Amino acid sequence: MGKRQKPFKPGHGYTKKDWDNVQSPELTASQIARAKPFAEAFPELAASIRRGRGPNKAPTKKLVSLRLSGEVLEAYKAKGPGWQSRIDADLRRINKIK
Template identity: 50%
Template sequence: MSKAIDDPENPEWTAADFARARPGSELPEELRAFFPKTRGTQKAPTKIPVSIRLSPEVVDHFRATGPGWQSRIDDILKKAAGL
């Protein structure tokens, strides 16, 4: 078991700290602007997470096309399946 690190600039939260905590959505707008936008949870999941093994060449090829590469693989698999 690891030993807790005593950091006076980042003390361990107490039950009272958790009781006072509020979600970031309740922060004033001028403070929320400092936090990155996140997508949030899906309202209706449309895809199923799976684990698949692909050759490094295939992964490198699609990753090189930039963000959304996994969706592009999904699109090609749909076409190959005739969907």
């Protein structure tokens, strides 16, 4: 196995000197054979950092297909992520739904 080092990229909270001072010897075949997936080695930690909302036990929204004009869609998307929720909130306000 040849030694491959990633190139240094500034802006990640460490200096080029820090980067160059890190020593990471290659793993032996024995070490690789004993390696476990992160979630198996640290199940509690893996569970605590898992992303996602998880199962929706009591769904409050329904999936529908809706055709909107391009102008309306672009106006909502232009305001950034969460445009679907903003459409929902505006429709609730117009229809006086809490």
